[in-house]
Amino acid sequence: MTFLPAGVAEREVGHPQRIAGNGERSNLAAGEGSDALRQRHGACAGAIARIAFEGANPVYRGDDCAAHGNNDPQRQELAPAELEQRVAGRSGHIRFRCVLGPKNCSRSGRAKSDNMSNKMWGGRFRTGPDAVMEEINASIDVDRHLFREDIAASKAHAAMLAKQGIITAKDARAIAHGLDTILSEIESGNFKFKRALEDIHMNVESRLAELIGPSAGRLHTARSRNDQVATDFRLWVRTTVDGIDAALRAYQYALAEKALAHAATVMPGFTHLQTAQPVTFGHHLLAYVEMAARDRSRFSDARKRANQSPLGAAALAGTAFPIDRAMTAKALGFDKPMANSLDAVSDRDFVLEAMSAAAITAVHLSRLAEEIVLWSSPLVGFISLSDRFTTGSSIMPQKRNPDAAELVRAKTGRIVGALEALLMVMKGLPLAYQKDMQEDKEGAIDAFAALALSIAAMTGMVRDLTPNVARMRAAAGEGYSTATDLADWLVRRLNIPFREAHHVAGRIVAQAAAEKLPLDKLPLKAMQAVDKRITKEVFAVLSVDNSVNSRVSLGGTAPKNVRREAARWLQALGKRRR
Ligand code: ARG
Numbered sequence: 001m002t003f004l005p006a007g008v009a010e011r012e013v014g015h016p017q018r019i020a021g022n023g024e025r026s027n028l029a030a031g032e033g034s035d036a037l038r039q040r041h042g043a044c045a046g047a048i049a050r051i052a053f054e055g056a057n058p059v060y061r062g063d064d065c066a067a068h069g070n071n072d073p074q075r076q077e078l079a080p081a082e083l084e085q086r087v088a089g090r091s092g093h094i095r096f097r098c099v100l101g102p103k104n105c106s107r108s109g110r111a112k113s114d115n116m117s118n119k120m121w122g123g124r125f126r127t128g129p130d131a132v133m134e135e136i137n138a139s140i141d142v143d144r145h146l147f148r149e150d151i152a153a154s155k156a157h158a159a160m161l162a163k164q165g166i167i168t169a170k171d172a173r174a175i176a177h178g179l180d181t182i183l184s185e186i187e188s189g190n191f192k193f194k195r196a197l198e199d200i201h202m203n204v205e206s207r208l209a210e211l212i213g214p215s216a217g218r219l220h221t222a223r224s225r226n227d228q229v230a231t232d233f234r235l236w237v238r239t240t241v242d243g244i245d246a247a248l249r250a251y252q253y254a255l256a257e258k259a260l261a262h263a264a265t266v267m268p269g270f271t272h273l274q275t276a277q278p279v280t281f282g283h284h285l286l287a288y289v290e291m292a293a294r295d296r297s298r299f300s301d302a303r304k305r306a307n308q309s310p311l312g313a314a315a316l317a318g319t320a321f322p323i324d325r326a327m328t329a330k331a332l333g334f335d336k337p338m339a340n341s342l343d344a345v346s347d348r349d350f351v352l353e354a355m356s357a358a359a360i361t362a363v364h365l366s367r368l369a370e371e372i373v374l375w376s377s378p379l380v381g382f383i384s385l386s387d388r389f390t391t392g393s394s395i396m397p398q399k400r401n402p403d404a405a406e407l408v409r410a411k412t413g414r415i416v417g418a419l420e421a422l423l424m425v426m427k428g429l430p431l432a433y434q435k436d437m438q439e440d441k442e443g444a445i446d447a448f449a450a451l452a453l454s455i456a457a458m459t460g461m462v463r464d465l466t467p468n469v470a471r472m473r474a475a476a477g478e479g480y481s482t483a484t485d486l487a488d489w490l491v492r493r494l495n496i497p498f499r500e501a502h503h504v505a506g507r508i509v510a511q512a513a514a515e516k517l518p519l520d521k522l523p524l525k526a527m528q529a530v531d532k533r534i535t536k537e538v539f540a541v542l543s544v545d546n547s548v549n550s551r552v553s554l555g556g557t558a559p560k561n562v563r564r565e566a567a568r569w570l571q572a573l574g575k576r577r578r
Pocket of ligand 1: 139143225229433435437439
């Protein structure tokens with residue numbers, strides 16, 4: 001595997017039972033399959049793409065220009081170039097064709113026939129939609145990535161309907177079998193997603209009717225697309241959060257390993273980006289382990305609240321059929337059914353919460369990314385990244401750019417932006433379901449894809465980076481970084497209040513600066529000129545090593561502490577998984 005960060009994600013983001021198994025849980029995965037990314041990088045990139053949303057199955061558009069005059073617009077296939085454009089792209093951007101302008105191909109004014117109205121809800125409609133209507137209404141470009149969740153939820157629903165005597169066992173068996181067929185069709189890239197069928201729910205149901213005939217129509221008894229989509233998306237968020245958690249664990253492990261190796265590597269600690277006090281590099285890295293731990297705990301909290309079943313809330317009011325919501329909830333691995341049908345179909349707080357956790361995580365990653373950019377600048381020279389995590393310049397032969405870190409920093413904008421966008425979508429919506437909510441998935445799927453890739457890239461960079469120990473040590477001693485140690489010594493030895501000691505130390509620093517000397521090279525006489533009680537023992541506390549070794553307070557930077565903490569983390573995180 002040459003693409004290490006993605007390799008990380010393959011192991012960590014992936015769910016072995018899904019990759020290997022054909023068990024029931026395999027239906028709960030997010031959109032993996034024969035995606036473009038996976039093909040490009042081999043299986044190693046598959047896990048990222050699983051959270052991303054590149055599918056091999058393009059969406060067929062009934063409104064394609066070439067479809068004019070064609071009585072079956074759903075059958076119209078894309079031109080190869082356009083098809084390629086749509087499935088290309090590494091992190092799964094969805095590319096839309098412009099529908100306006102002279103080549104609009106609007107259906108307005110075109111002769112319509114009954115059979116162009118929607119098969120699923122077209123009872124009271126006499127004609128099909130305008131091309132622009134179809135373009136703005138369809139969500140299949142995005143929600144096709146929820147096919148596993150949609151099929152799993154439908155299977156659970158059908159089994160429940162049969163158990164409750166709402167449909168026959170025979171119909172339920174036919175439905176389950178048909179849904180399995182559809183699942184394998186989609187997974188193998190042999191499914192035709194049709195734009196005219198709007199979304200994943202109707203694409204699946206329509207294909208089911210083709211496969212098993214009229215009993216397919218019984219599947220939608222006692223449910224609605226409103227509870228369906230909420231169920232599917234909760235399942236998707238749950239799986240995705242689990243993948244992110246595993247990726248963050250690997251990132252923490254990489255940080256803790258590097259921290260252990262550099263428990264005693266000194267570097268300057270900064271406040272205001274001014275040299276403050278010496279710290280250890282290991283201590284600095286462990287700070288990010290702690291942040292990631294809180295990120296994981298936020299995701300775990302979000303998962304708890306997401307893991308409740310909306311299924312059976314139906315359109316908004318529940319149903320008169322004698323359904324068993326606890327049964328479907330259990331079958332899908334939810335903790336319980338949601339208590340209020342209006343709430344169940346109309347809130348998206350579960351994804352907002354997961355995206356909030358994602359936004360905070362991205363901000364944390366971005367800060368380390370920024371430090372990597374800074375540290376690897378020749379101006380600072382604290383670390384170097386290898387060829388595997390740097391790029392060259394097309395014009396300046398000497399360049400070695402930390403692009404991955406820069407891109408992690410930038411992707412934070414997308415991730416935070418997606419959260420803000422959905423908050424804005426939701427803020428003015430009356431209960432219950434409003435079509436606005438269909439806009440919930442694209443940003444979330446994109447944001448989680450960006451986050452998964454960012455975590456993988458950061459994990460890779462943490463493993464890859466080599467500190468320049470000599471340069472860090474030299475910098476750690478610059479800028480009078482042990483002035484606080486001097487003040488502390490004065491407090492201990494002379495038993496003077498810290499404020500007074502601070503003042504004395506400040507005057508000594510000023511003297512050293514005037515003589516252009518580091519603190520530990522300033523003659524004792526010069527110090528005694530500031531305070532005659534100072535003895536030569538003071539020099540023992542002025543070295544960088546003494547400074548860090550002395551900071552053994554809980555959470556302090558001493559190598560001893562760092563070794564203990566790094567070992568504790570490595571133990572808690574378990575084995576490294578590559
Ligand atoms: N595509 C829709 C969405 O993502 C599914 C629900 C549609 N419901 C409806 N009443 N039109 O929100």
